[in-house]
Amino acid sequence: MKRKAIKKSILLGLMLFVIGGAQAKYVPGQSAKKPAAEDVILSEPGLMPSAILEITDEPGHWFKDPVDGDSLVVVKPGEAVLLKMTDTRTEHTITSLLWPSNASGFPVDQEKPSSVSVTKSFDKPGLYVFTCKVHPYVFGAVVVDDPKTEGLDIGSEIQLITGAKVPATSDIATKLLRTYFVATTPDLWRDYSKPTWNVELPDIPLNIGGKVVSLTALNISVPNKLFNPATPGIGEVWVDTQFEIIDGKTKPGSATQVDATTWAIKKKVKGVDINMNHPHNMWTDSQYRYIYQTEWFDKRLTTFDRATGKILNSVEVGESPSHVLTRPTDDSLYVAINAGESVVKLSAGKTPSVISAINTGPHTSPHGHYITENGKLMVTPNALASSVSVVDLNSEKVTEIPTGGVIPIAVWGNPAGTRAYVANLLGTPPAMLSSMSVIDLKKKTKITDINLAEDYDPITGKVTGEAYGLLPIQTPVSPDGKYVVTANTLSATITIVDTATNKVIKSLPCEPGCHGAHFGLKEGGGYYAYVASKFANELIIVDMDKLEIAGRVLLADRKDPTITANNGMGGQGVLPLPLSEHSRLQRTSRLADSGKLTPEVEGWLKKATKEQVGGI
Amino acid sequence: MTKQLSAKRSFLWCFGLLVCLAGSLLPAYAAEPQGETHLITLKAANLPSGQLAYQMLAHKIRSKGGKIRDVTDRYKQAPTVPGPTIVLTEGDVAEVTLEHGIKGSKLPVSIHVHGVHYKIEDDGTIKAMNKKVDSAAFPGKPYTYRWEAAPGTAGTWPYHDHTFGNPMLGSEDKGLYGAVIVNPKSGKVPALIDGEIVDVKLSDVKREFVLWMHETTFWGAEINHLLDGRQIPLWSNPTVGARLGELIRFHVIGMGTAFHTFHLHGHRWLEHGTSSVVDAVNIGPIYRQSFVVKAGEGVGPGAWHYHCHVLQHMQSGMMGIFRVVE
Numbered sequence: 001m002k003r004k005a006i007k008k009s010i011l012l013g014l015m016l017f018v019i020g021g022a023q024a025k026y027v028p029g030q031s032a033k034k035p036a037a038e039d040v041i042l043s044e045p046g047l048m049p050s051a052i053l054e055i056t057d058e059p060g061h062w063f064k065d066p067v068d069g070d071s072l073v074v075v076k077p078g079e080a081v082l083l084k085m086t087d088t089r090t091e092h093t094i095t096s097l098l099w100p101s102n103a104s105g106f107p108v109d110q111e112k113p114s115s116v117s118v119t120k121s122f123d124k125p126g127l128y129v130f131t132c133k134v135h136p137y138v139f140g141a142v143v144v145d146d147p148k149t150e151g152l153d154i155g156s157e158i159q160l161i162t163g164a165k166v167p168a169t170s171d172i173a174t175k176l177l178r179t180y181f182v183a184t185t186p187d188l189w190r191d192y193s194k195p196t197w198n199v200e201l202p203d204i205p206l207n208i209g210g211k212v213v214s215l216t217a218l219n220i221s222v223p224n225k226l227f228n229p230a231t232p233g234i235g236e237v238w239v240d241t242q243f244e245i246i247d248g249k250t251k252p253g254s255a256t257q258v259d260a261t262t263w264a265i266k267k268k269v270k271g272v273d274i275n276m277n278h279p280h281n282m283w284t285d286s287q288y289r290y291i292y293q294t295e296w297f298d299k300r301l302t303t304f305d306r307a308t309g310k311i312l313n314s315v316e317v318g319e320s321p322s323h324v325l326t327r328p329t330d331d332s333l334y335v336a337i338n339a340g341e342s343v344v345k346l347s348a349g350k351t352p353s354v355i356s357a358i359n360t361g362p363h364t365s366p367h368g369h370y371i372t373e374n375g376k377l378m379v380t381p382n383a384l385a386s387s388v389s390v391v392d393l394n395s396e397k398v399t400e401i402p403t404g405g406v407i408p409i410a411v412w413g414n415p416a417g418t419r420a421y422v423a424n425l426l427g428t429p430p431a432m433l434s435s436m437s438v439i440d441l442k443k444k445t446k447i448t449d450i451n452l453a454e455d456y457d458p459i460t461g462k463v464t465g466e467a468y469g470l471l472p473i474q475t476p477v478s479p480d481g482k483y484v485v486t487a488n489t490l491s492a493t494i495t496i497v498d499t500a501t502n503k504v505i506k507s508l509p510c511e512p513g514c515h516g517a518h519f520g521l522k523e524g525g526g527y528y529a530y531v532a533s534k535f536a537n538e539l540i541i542v543d544m545d546k547l548e549i550a551g552r553v554l555l556a557d558r559k560d561p562t563i564t565a566n567n568g569m570g571g572q573g574v575l576p577l578p579l580s581e582h583s584r585l586q587r588t589s590r591l592a593d594s595g596k597l598t599p600e601v602e603g604w605l606k607k608a609t610k611e612q613v614g615g616i
Numbered sequence: 617m618t619k620q621l622s623a624k625r626s627f628l629w630c631f632g633l634l635v636c637l638a639g640s641l642l643p644a645y646a647a648e649p650q651g652e653t654h655l656i657t658l659k660a661a662n663l664p665s666g667q668l669a670y671q672m673l674a675h676k677i678r679s680k681g682g683k684i685r686d687v688t689d690r691y692k693q694a695p696t697v698p699g700p701t702i703v704l705t706e707g708d709v710a711e712v713t714l715e716h717g718i719k720g721s722k723l724p725v726s727i728h729v730h731g732v733h734y735k736i737e738d739d740g741t742i743k744a745m746n747k748k749v750d751s752a753a754f755p756g757k758p759y760t761y762r763w764e765a766a767p768g769t770a771g772t773w774p775y776h777d778h779t780f781g782n783p784m785l786g787s788e789d790k791g792l793y794g795a796v797i798v799n800p801k802s803g804k805v806p807a808l809i810d811g812e813i814v815d816v817k818l819s820d821v822k823r824e825f826v827l828w829m830h831e832t833t834f835w836g837a838e839i840n841h842l843l844d845g846r847q848i849p850l851w852s853n854p855t856v857g858a859r860l861g862e863l864i865r866f867h868v869i870g871m872g873t874a875f876h877t878f879h880l881h882g883h884r885w886l887e888h889g890t891s892s893v894v895d896a897v898n899i900g901p902i903y904r905q906s907f908v909v910k911a912g913e914g915v916g917p918g919a920w921h922y923h924c925h926v927l928q929h930m931q932s933g934m935m936g937i938f939r940v941v942e
Contacts, residue, residue: 040842042857042941043825045850046834049665066666066790080852082665084831086789115874116832116932119852 047080047119053140054086055094055132057277057297059243059252059566060186063130063140071184072141074152077123081142083108083130084117089251089277089298090320091339092132093384094118097139098176100126100155101165109161111384112363113319113339126155127168129180133384134320134339134365135297136407136425137489137513137534139183149207156209162406162429168208171461172433175470178218179490182512182535186243189569190511190536192224193556229528229541229551233260234521235577235604238291239532239539240279241555243570246270247562251277253570254563255293255304256555258539260520260528260576263553268560269293269309276302276311281323281368281516281573285331286587288577288601290350292333294321296572301335303352306577307598313351317344323368323410323573327393328584329375334358336366336380343369343380343391360389361400368410368474372417373583377441379420381408388422388437390444399444403437404428411439412476412484414499415582415614418442421484421497423472424449433458434470436486438502450502452486452495467504469495474517478527478544479580479612485529485542487514494531494540496547506547511536513571519544520576525609527580532571539571578604582614589613651707651765651801653678660725660753660777660792661695661717667791668718668780670699670727687845696849698828698835699794702775703845704732704765706801713760716753718780724752725780725787726759729796730902731773733764740778752779763796770800772826772867772906788871795826795867797906807908808886808893809863816908822862825850829878829899829924830871832932856922857939858911867906870899877925878905880938882915896925912940 051073053063063071063083073081083094091114096107103124110116113134122128122144132138145153158173159165166172181201182188190197197220204215237260242253249272257266269291270276280296284306293302301321303313319339326333331348332355341364346352358378360366366380366389378391387402388411405424413420420439428435434453437446452472455465469488477484477499484497492514496506513534519527522543528550529542543550556568578585578601585608591597592605657673672691678684691700704710714727728740738761739746753759777792786792804815824839836850850856858864866885868878879896885907887894897905912918923935 037840037843037846041838041840041848042859042939043836043838043848043850044855044857044939045848046836046852046854046936048851049667051664052666067664082667082833082852110932112928114928116928118932119833 047121049082049119050075050079051142052082052084053130053142054084055092055138056087057089057251058087059245059570060184062132062135062138062184071139072143074143074145075122077125077144077146078121080119080121082117082119083140085115091115092134092138095131095133096161097129097131098158098160099128100124101157101159103128107161113365124155125149125153127158127177129176133407136409137183139180141180151205151207151212154206154208160426162426162433164429164433166458169211170459172458172470174218174461175490179512181218186566186569189566190224190533191556192226192536192538192552192554193558193567194224196221196223226538226552226554228263228553229543231550232523233528233541233576234523234607235260236266237520237530237539238282238573238575238577239516239530239555239571240281240293240573241268241537241568241570242278242280242296242572243534243566244268244563244568245565246272247564248272249275251275251298252566253277253279255279255282255291256568258553258555261523263551265555265557267309268557268563269304270562271302271304271311274302274311274314279573282575283324283326283333284575284577284579285326285348286328286584287591287596288588288598291575292324292326292352294324294335294573296320296322296338301333301346301352303350315346315352315354317346317354318342318357322366325369325371327371327375328373328581328587334369334371334378336369338365338367338383340365342366343378358391358396358398360391360398361385361387364389364400370411370413370420372413372441373415373581374417377417379411379413379439379441381411381422383407383409388420388439390439390441401439401444401446403439403446405435405437405449408437409472410474413441414477414481415479416481419447419499421475421477423475423486425471425473434472434488436472436475436484436497448502450497450504452488452504453491454504456491466507467495468507469493469504473515474574476518476529478519478529479582480527483544485517485519485531487517487531487533489514489534492533494529494542508542508547508549510540511538516572516574518574518576519580521578521580521608521612523607525611528576530574530576532574534570534572536571537568578608580612585613649680649707649709649764651705651709652680654702654704654708654710656702656710656712657715658700658712658727659695659715659717660780662719663695663697663791667697668777668787669695669697669791670794671695671717672700673715690844690846692847692849696837697791697851698826698837699775699792701794701826701837701839701847702796703799703839704796705799706765706767706770708765710763710765711760712763713758714753715758716755722755723780724750724754725792726752726778727761727775728778728786729761729763729773729775731771732769732796732798733766734762738762742779742783745783765798767801770798772797772869772904774869774871774902774904793828793871795869797824797867805906805908806886807863808884809908809910810913813886813891816863818865820863821865821908823858824865824867825856826867826869827878827922828869828871829876829934831874832924832929832934834934834936836936853933853936855937855939857941860912860917860940860942862911863908864911865906865908867904868897868899869904870901872901874929875900875926876929876934878922879925880922881920882918883909883913883920883938885909916940917942
């Protein structure tokens with residue numbers, strides 16, 4: 001409480017400082033205006049930035065004002081801001097997410113990830129939010145405040161990157177604003193080791209379309225309740241707690257291993273010796289000996305020993321490797337190069353090495369890819385190209401399918417290998433604010449788009465049915481092929497689509513920054529969907545027989561003194577073991593009693609039902 | 617205020633005297649200057665944006681005969697990016713005192729200069745690197761560097777911080793950088809004028825434009841000789857202007873990690889140190905090119921574009937105008 005109050009006064013003080021500082025600023029070219037010099041000085045000064053936002057690797061402060069460390073700067077109309085990349089080990093884009101409608105010179109949108117900076121002047125008062133299209137929760141904001149109006153100017157109408165225009169008073173605008181403040185303020189993240197979650201913002205007057213309201217209008221307070229599922233799961237669940245700050249390394253993140261029978265944390269793999277940087281997504285080999293770990297804000301794929309957590313190998317694969325999968329037939333690795341245009345293929349085993357790169361097409365930036373259970377096809381969602389690429393893994397022939405989705409970010413397929421479901425982070429304009437494209441993998445065409453937010457009114461915020469999912473991310477298909485479970489980051493909901501009807505049949509409450517999802521085995525039969533969120537430190541367990549939340553378990557380890565901040569936060573990649581896809585599970589099951597599996601893994605397999613292994 | 621200034625002045629004088637006294641006992645590199653002595657006080661300070669920048673507090677020039685000229689009014693009385701350009705002539709000496717004016721920080725800040733001669737104590741690095749001394753200013757503890765524009769050092773050179781926040785990299789990236797121009801003692805530089813390679817007198821050059829290429833932005837400054845060498849801060853991607861037919865000297869310098877290709881429309885020049893005629897030059901980090909053009913030669917007046925020719929840099933706005941008017 002005291003800390004909050006301090007933070008409040010700091011924020012307020014900083015804002016005053018920024019405003020005050022801007023007033024006191026030095027006007028370039030002043031001497032040029034003296035009459036004596038007027039005729040002989042023919043140069044005209046360019047923009048002098050009044051503020052800076054620097055992209056860093058620091059969780060929450062990805063766009064950082066070097067003056068106060070916040071992700072928000074306040075300038076006056078006519079002033080300029082320098083947006084640059086400083087303390088980051090990978091490439092990004094600087095892209096407008098939203099801006100006041102008809103602001104001149106907007107949007108800013110760098111079409112390819114790189115390290116380049118931009119100095120931008122701002123004329124129209126209002127809120128401008130910037131993001132990176134590769135890492136789309138990297139947020140920074142500029143408020144252009146006209147000192148003559150009361151309150152900080154937010155504007156009256158906001159334009160989104162998708163082309164949609166919404167009133168600044170609309171529910172969607174309010175949601176975006178709250179999400180921005182929560183995402184960029186680690187103190188506001190939902191900490192389940194405390195009894196309640198309080199979003200307490202400072203009392204700063206905002207001018208929204210001429211109406212003055214306090215920023216405190218965005219405040220919320222809800223109780224935190226953890227509970228274990230009544231029925232245990234089988235095996236374990238790995239969650240990338242990507243934002244944990246750990247003693248002894250400068251880059252954040254760990255992989256947290258949770259026991260699916262006791263729901264206790266078994267260990268956290270931190271990679272202190274290699275300064276593991278933003279561990280984002282994982283996969284394993286068919287014997288479950290190794291965990292392959294991508295470092296998303298870096299260039300590396302790291303391998304560690306599943307049982308001991310010892311780092312075995314770390315190899316540079318390209319800019320912003322996001323997801324990793326094995327080919328079920330031979331355990332070779334495929335890593336999506338998110339700030340590039342390829343998927344890199346690596347050898348299987350303890351020390352993977354790069355074999356080749358499959359070019360997925362210009363400006364593709366593939367993120368969360370999928371490999372069919374028969375190992376024949378790979379599908380990549382091409383975040384910057386509004387397309388998916390289908391790759392024949394034998395011939396490595398690539399077919400790019402335009403989908404019209406904005407930032408297709410993750411994809412998964414049905415067990416038969418005939419359909420893939422692609423989450424479009426920013427929907428399919430103009431009709432859908434939030435969508436999932438269904439792809440026919442045989443004909444290599446888009447079948448349809450599912451409107452994930454069909455029952456949501458973006459103006460009033462009224463939800464009239466189950467279809468309420470905004471900004472979808474991971475979207476796995478259940479191993480029985482019945483459902484697509486999607487983590488929606490803006491609405492903080494988990495939507496469940498019935499693959500028979502392509503309709504959202506259920507929406508469940510998630511957390512701020514809802515992000516990662518995957519299926520694991522439930523003891524006695526059936527599946528659990530495990531869902532992790534970036535700005536919360538708990539793992540949600542969804543019972544796929546009841547389509548209900550079965551449990552919420554803590555990802556923070558309060559007894560570990562080496563975790564100095566963001567304990568358990570940053571939930572992104574989720575890897576339940578045993579792998580639940582039938583063909584993958586069968587491949588491991590065939591190794592039972594061969595001596596190639598550990599007794600622990602043998603024990604897990606013994607618990608799996610016949611149905612869970614696909615009827616074999 | 618006046619009292620403070622005079623105290624500072626006498627401190628400087630004492631310091632100057634000490635250096636001179638020490639100089640007489642030291643070998644040739646600290647010998648009596650053949651040219652003028654520049655008594656310079658710079659401050660490293662914050663800009664409201666969070667950038668850091670150097671500001672010229674005082675620049676006096678002592679002639680060989682001991683006569684002092686105060687040229688401080690050539691400079692903007694505020695921190696600028698790039699920092700003030702220090703113009704010397706071969707044979708000159710500069711005694712540059714740096715004050716620490718970065719609010720909220722006790723970290724050392726320095727000036728590491730390229731090109732000119734200096735002793736290890738004046739390297740602008742911390743003791744852990746130079747094994748001798750923290751060659752940097754601390755709050756309330758200015759540091760004085762002595763540079764010799766010895767024969768053979770003519771050229772355009774960068775100076776930048778080498779200690780603030782990071783002993784290896786310093787904070788040049790945040791704005792702590794500027795240029796030193798050492799003019800040749802001959803007062804002439806080769807140039808391509810009216811299709812011929814000739815030696816032009818620097819005294820005939822009307823304006824000099826210093827353009828730094830950093831990330832995807834040009835940061836500029838003008839030295840206007842029609843106004844007795846006044847320096848005009850031009851900030852990012854500026855319009856640089858000249859009259860048709862004037863001799864204009866460009867200094868293009870790279871900074872940071874990116875490699876650039878500087879291109880100026882409608883003009884050609886001699887690639888530095890060669891007789892090769894070019895209209896585009898590669899600029900890597902801390903690499904520089906200086907050249908003289910005759911504004912609008914053979915092409916006339918116009919808004920001549922200058923830009924980095926790396927496509928991604930162009931797309932991010934790394935460009936400006938060379939405006940040539942009648």
